[in-house]
Each structure stands twice: as C-alpha cells, then as structure tokens.
Amino acid sequence: MPIDAPAEVIANHALSTDYNVLALAAPAIAAAAAPGQFVMVKAAFGHDPLLRRPFSVFEVLRDDRGTPTGISLLNKRIGVSTDLLYAARPGQRVACLGPLGRSFTVVDPPTEGWMVAGGVGLAPFVALAEALGTRGVASTLFYGARRAEELFYLDVFRRLGVELVLTTEDGSLGERGRVVAPLERRLAARAADRPVMIYACGPEGMLAATATTAARFGRPCQVSVERIMACGLGGCYSCVVPMRHGHGGFHHVRSCIAGPVLPGDQILWE
Amino acid sequence: MDLSVRIGSLTLKNPLVAASGCFGYGVEYAEVVDLSSLGGIAVKGLFLAEREGHPAPRIVETPAGMLNAIGLQGIGVHRFIDEKLPELRARKATVIVNICGTTLNEYVELARILSDAEGVDALELNISCPNIKEGGITFGCSLTGTFDVVSAVRKVTRLPVVPKLTPNVTDVASFARAAEEAGADAVALVNTFLAMVIDVETRRPKISNVVGGLSGPAIRPIAVRMVYECRQTVKIPIVGMGGIAEARDALEFIIAGASAVQVGTASFVDPFIWPKLLDGIRDYMRRHQIARIADLVGTIDARARDHEWTSS
Numbered sequence: 407m408p409i410d411a412p413a414e415v416i417a418n419h420a421l422s423t424d425y426n427v428l429a430l431a432a433p434a435i436a437a438a439a440a441p442g443q444f445v446m447v448k449a450a451f452g453h454d455p456l457l458r459r460p461f462s463v464f465e466v467l468r469d470d471r472g473t474p475t476g477i478s479l480l481n482k483r484i485g486v487s488t489d490l491l492y493a494a495r496p497g498q499r500v501a502c503l504g505p506l507g508r509s510f511t512v513v514d515p516p517t518e519g520w521m522v523a524g525g526v527g528l529a530p531f532v533a534l535a536e537a538l539g540t541r542g543v544a545s546t547l548f549y550g551a552r553r554a555e556e557l558f559y560l561d562v563f564r565r566l567g568v569e570l571v572l573t574t575e576d577g578s579l580g581e582r583g584r585v586v587a588p589l590e591r592r593l594a595a596r597a598a599d600r601p602v603m604i605y606a607c608g609p610e611g612m613l614a615a616t617a618t619t620a621a622r623f624g625r626p627c628q629v630s631v632e633r634i635m636a637c638g639l640g641g642c643y644s645c646v647v648p649m650r651h652g653h654g655g656f657h658h659v660r661s662c663i664a665g666p667v668l669p670g671d672q673i674l675w676e
Numbered sequence: 677m678d679l680s681v682r683i684g685s686l687t688l689k690n691p692l693v694a695a696s697g698c699f700g701y702g703v704e705y706a707e708v709v710d711l712s713s714l715g716g717i718a719v720k721g722l723f724l725a726e727r728e729g730h731p732a733p734r735i736v737e738t739p740a741g742m743l744n745a746i747g748l749q750g751i752g753v754h755r756f757i758d759e760k761l762p763e764l765r766a767r768k769a770t771v772i773v774n775i776c777g778t779t780l781n782e783y784v785e786l787a788r789i790l791s792d793a794e795g796v797d798a799l800e801l802n803i804s805c806p807n808i809k810e811g812g813i814t815f816g817c818s819l820t821g822t823f824d825v826v827s828a829v830r831k832v833t834r835l836p837v838v839p840k841l842t843p844n845v846t847d848v849a850s851f852a853r854a855a856e857e858a859g860a861d862a863v864a865l866v867n868t869f870l871a872m873v874i875d876v877e878t879r880r881p882k883i884s885n886v887v888g889g890l891s892g893p894a895i896r897p898i899a900v901r902m903v904y905e906c907r908q909t910v911k912i913p914i915v916g917m918g919g920i921a922e923a924r925d926a927l928e929f930i931i932a933g934a935s936a937v938q939v940g941t942a943s944f945v946d947p948f949i950w951p952k953l954l955d956g957i958r959d960y961m962r963r964h965q966i967a968r969i970a971d972l973v974g975t976i977d978a979r980a981r982d983h984e985w986t987s988s
Contacts, residue, residue, distance in 0.1 A: 407707045407708060408707070408708065410946070410947070410948055448945065453740040453892070453893045453894075453921065454739055454740045455737060456737060456740055456741065456742065456892055456893070456941070456945060457737050457742060457944065457945060458944075458945060501946075503947070633732055633733075634732070634733050634734075634735055634736070635735075636735055636742060636744075636941075636944040636945075637943075637944040637947065639700075639704055639705065639708065639947055640700050640704035640705075641698055641699050641700045641704055641705065641943070641944060641947075642697075642698065642735070642744070642746075642944055643697075643700075643720070643729065643734070643746045643749050644732070644733075644734045644735040644744065644746070645732065646729070646731075646732055646734065646749070647732070648728075648731070656728070657728065658728050658729060658749055663704070
C-alpha cells in the first residue's frame with residue numbers, strides 16, 4: 407500500500423540553473439521503494455498548482471546504521487511545480503505519495519546491466535546501480551546530456567563501480583552526439599553468448615531508439631517511461647502507453663500501474 | 677447522526693460518491709480506500725465493447741483545475757461484469773455503473789445487461805462526455821435526445837436511472853426537467869466544461885484531442901449555480917459535482933440542492949480524501965445541530981441580503 411507522507415525537505419542541492427536534488431524525510435517510503443518506482447509529489451498546498459507530479463525515486467537516503475530515512479528526487483525545472491521544487495527550502499513540507507508502480511527487474515550475474523540515461527532520465531539509475539552492485543552484477547551507464555555541466559553524479563556512479571560511457575550534444579564531455587550511438591557499437595561488439603539486460607530512461611525519442619536497437623541485437627530492454635499523470639494509482643487513465651497487441655493492433659496500458667517500467671520491445675513507438 | 681441519503685429506490689450510506697472517470701473501476705483504489713465506506717462508486721464509463729480512447733497527452737493542468745480528454749477508454753460491459761464486479765461486490769461497494777452509447781439501442785442493451793448482473797446498484801447515463809465524436813453528448817445536448825434515452829432505459833430496468841448532464845448548454849435546468857419527465861430517478865451534474873489550452877511556443881494544443889473537459893476547483897461556483905437552478909426546477913434528487921475538494925465544498929452543493937455529491941479531481945490529488953470529507957461533514961452537522969444530512973438538502977436561504985452587505 408502506498409504511503410502519503412507530509413515529507414519535510416531535508417536538503418536541496420542545486421546542480422545547475424535547471425536541475426536540483428531534493429532530499430525528503432520519508433522513512434516508510436524509502437524502506438519500501440524498489441529501483442524504478444516513483445512517488446507523486448505535490449509541490450505546494452492549495453489549489454494552484456493543483457496536481458501532484460510523478461518523480462522516480464533518485465536515491466534512498468540512509469543513516470549511519472543503514473536504516474532508510476528518506477528519498478531524494480532529481481528535479482528539472484520545466485513548469486510551475488518543478489520551479490517550486492527547485493526553490494524548496496529545508497524545513498518546508500511537500501506531500502509525497504508512494505512508492506508506486508512496477509520496478510525494474512534486477513538481473514543476476516553473469517548477465518550485465520547496461521543503463522541508458524538521457525538528461526533527467528538519470529533519475530532511476532542511482533537506485534538501480536546500487537541494486538545491481540549488491541548482486542554483484544557488472545554494470546555500465548550510457549549517459550547523454552546537452553553539455554558537460556548537465557552530466558551529474560558521475561562520482562557517485564564511479565564509487566558504485568559503474569563503468570561510464572558519456573555523450574554530450576556539444577562534445578564538451580565524452581563523445582559528441584547521442585547516447586544510443588556508443589550503445590549500438592557496444593552491442594555490435596558483444597558476443598551473443600554473453601547476456602546483457604538494457605535499462606533505459608529519458609526522452610521518448612531516445613527510449614524508442616534504445617528499444618529498437620536492443621531488439622535488433624536480440625537483447626531484452628526495460629524502459630522507464632515518463633507520462634503526464636494526475637493520480638499515479640490507475641484512476642485517471644491519463645498516462646497511457648500503446649503496447650503491441652494482436653496482429654498490428656495496440657492496447658493502451660496505464661504506465662502508473664502497468665509501468666513505469668515496461669518491456670521496450672512491446673511498446674508501439676510513434 | 678444520519679448521513680444516509682436516498683436516490684430513488686437506492687439508499688446511500690453517506691452522500692459521498694466517487695465520480696465516474698476519476699476512480700477507475702474502483703478496484704484500483706481498494707488498497708487505499710475502504711470501498712464500502714463510500715456512499716457509492718460511479719465506475720468509469722462503459723460501452724458495450726472495449727475502447728482504447730485517445731493517445732497521450734490526455735490531460736493538462738490549468739489554474740486550480742485540469743483539462744482531460746481520455747476518450748472513454750474502457751474494458752466494455754462484459755469484461756466489467758466478469759472481472760471487476762465480483763471484487764466490488766466482495767468489498768461491499770455500492771456500485772453505480774456509468775454507461776455510454778453511440779446509439780439509443782446501445783444504452784438500452786447496456787441497461788438490460790447490467791440489470792441482470794448481481795451487484796449493480798444504479799445506472800448513471802453518460803449523455804455528457806465532451807470528448808468523443810459520436811453518441812453520448814449528442815443526446816445530452818438535445819432535450820428530445822435526453823428525454824428519449826432516459827425513457828428508453830427506464831422501460832428496461834428497475835435500477836435507479838441517473839442521467840449525468842452536461843454543463844455545455846444554455847439552460848441545464850431544462851435538461852433536468854426533460855430527464856425527470858422521462859422517468860429519471862435523479863440527475864447528476866455537472867460533467868466537465870469544454871475547454872482548451874494552447875502551448876504558445878509550439879502553437880499546438882496541449883492535449884491530443886485538441887479540446888477537453890475542464891474539472892477541479894476552478895469550475896465549482898458554476899457547478900453550484902447549476903445545481904441550484906435545477907433544484908428550483910425538478911423534484912427528483914440531484915447528485916451534485918464539480919470541483920469539490922473539501923467538506924465545505926460538498927456542503928455547498930448540498931445546501932444548493934444536491935442530495936449526494938461526487939468527487940473526482942480532488943481524489944487524484946489526495947486519494948485519502950474520503951474520511952477527511954466525511955469527518956468535515958460530521959463536524960458541520962454537530963456544529964449546526966443537524967441530525968440527518970438529508971435535512972440540509974436545498975436549505976439555502978436565498979433571501980436578498982443587501983442589508984448585510986458592508987462597504988469595502
């Protein structure tokens with residue numbers, strides 16, 4: 407059962423003029439959250455803004471003894487609610503409902519975990535990298551952004567033993583271009599008998615390219631989709647994703663309860 | 677303290693009903709809401725067949741409200757009866773099935789099928805969805821269409837029949853009267869207000885259907901006015917809705933003339949809202965020494981209040 411916590415803002419770290427990491431005191435949600443799950447956050451009390459916004463659980467925060475104390479969110483300013491969360495001050499409270507949705511399926515060795523992130527799509531991968539590391543799974547993060555200043559938390563992933571493959575659109579760090587290009591080369595070079603699970607989160611075009619590329623090489627791919635949603639519980643039918651169904655048909659599934667993690671090869675990409 | 681209200685032959689244990697289209701088929705909320713604690717659950721609108729609805733994006737937030745054009749995605753009446761109704765019955769929910777047709781015969785067929793199903797407590801006729809091209813609102817925007825569909829359904833069912841009216845007409849009370857004359861047990865109002873939002877950077881509408889229905893606190897004063905107008909016009913009970921987010925909002929509708937109220941958008945924001953609303957209503961009843969909530973219905977004191985105005 408999801409928990410609705412009036413979560414206190416513990417810390418707010420600005421990463422850039424657009425991105426911040428908001429730490430929230432929500433021990434029960436933190437203890438229950440699995441990698442890839444999300445929370446619905448209401449940035450302000452009152453009716454404007456009215457709706458909650460979905461956020462992947464970015465980090466599970468723990469005290470010295472390892473007990474979960476809260477979660478953090480990777481926030482990017484794109485509108486009124488995300489502006490408020492960017493400006494949130496420690497001590498302030500936000501309503502936080504979760505954990506919600508289906509998590510990533512975490513693989514075991516010898517399967518490798520390859521995470522593919524675009525921009526704010528980095529959000530579910532700290533938690534996933536930790537889970538992969540705990541199981542002893544070798545992991546790689548393919549991470550693309552517009553420029554070097556928007557590639558965040560690289561040290562955190564390095565500490566977790568994750569290999570980094572970085573791309574920027576302006577070439578200021580890593581390879582110039584899109585993140586799917588190095589992914590494709592790695593897939594082409596990989597022996598067919600060495601299993602790999604691909605995890606992707608980011609803009610829709612990147613997800614489609616990743617899922618299509620994975621399918622072309624016969625590799626499984628779990629994608630975490632982002633949709634506008636009102637409730638996060640299956641009530642509003644706002645957040646649908648068309649999934650292949652029957653012969654050439656499709657069926658709309660609610661990404662809040664059937665996802666947000668969905669099998670990439672079954673999504674009917676635009 | 678008696679919170680029960682009557683809608684035709686149906687008694688609701690309290691006046692709070694989950695609004696159609698805002699609560700899935702009810703079972704989605706079984707983990708967070710005691711479904712038997714609600715006065716009723718108006719399930720997502722059903723056609724005979726399954727429908728996929730519109731592509732995303734289907735909603736956009738607006739000032740104190742939201743716009744939706746889901747397009748009545750649904751599993752169809754047969755799957756509802758097989759897959760959802762048994763759990764709703766097991767959880768002792770009061771089930772109001774919202775039905776929608778593209779033809780008058782489809783409404784009749786749906787009413788027949790649901791009248792034979794165990795566990796259906798009332799039928800809400802969706803003649804007001806603004807987001808589909810055919811059927812539904814075609815009936816709800818014509819007085820004869822409203823009369824015809826209500827009387828046709830009336831003839832084939834003993835279940836309480838509650839048409840849900842659209843506010844997108846000049847005089848909603850005349851539609852309430854047409855429904856009453858056709859034998860409706862109650863009327864439910866309002867559905868959403870047809871509206872649109874444009875992204876000025878791209879010059880494109882923000883939802884895929886271009887236009888959609890506006891709900892949320894932004895519409896509440898208009899909805900209250902419409903319930904009030906209908907209360908002056910018809911004798912059958914009214915189920916009021918539109919932007920209820922707190923107990924006093926529900927009470928406003930009740931005082932304006934609604935016997936029961938529905939809550940939709942606010943339960944998206946706070947799925948745990950139901951006991952809070954009930955507590956607020958009970959507190960009001962205590963403070964005003966009201967023993968039966970039914971006694972509060974339509975008790976608005978609409979005398980001119982010029983003498984009370986203060987200059988400001």
